[in-house]
Amino acid sequence: MHITIDEDKCCGAGQCVLVAPEVFDQRDDDGVVVLLDADPGEEQNAATREAAAVCPATAISVQEEVTA
Structure with missing residues (x-):
């Protein structure tokens, strides 16, 4: 995950x-x-996704890592 x-x-x-x-x-x-x-x-992934979801300004972007 990259923020x-x-x-x-x-x-x-x-x-x-x-x-x-x-x-x-x-x-x-x-x-x-x-x-x-x-x-x-x-260990921070769930909380980080939640933080992005609750951001009222949608200022946080979460890029999930893609495994090949």
């Missing part, structure tokens, strides 16, 4: 941080999401 964020879309709601604090944080000055781990371990 990307669109800071321009982020509205600072903080839902991602509540759901997956090991993967996401927020900037102190404006609350915009900070990606702590673009390639989280398998």
Whole structure:
């Protein structure tokens, strides 16, 4: 899994941080999401997917790894 964020879309709601604090944080000055781990371990996959799903601004993109 690989995570990307669109800071321009982020509205600072903080839902991602509540759901997956090991993967996401927020900037102190404006609350915009900070990606702590673009390639989280398998143990974080479910929480990371949930964080993307609950993001009100759809600022989080999750790319699943494709196995050949």
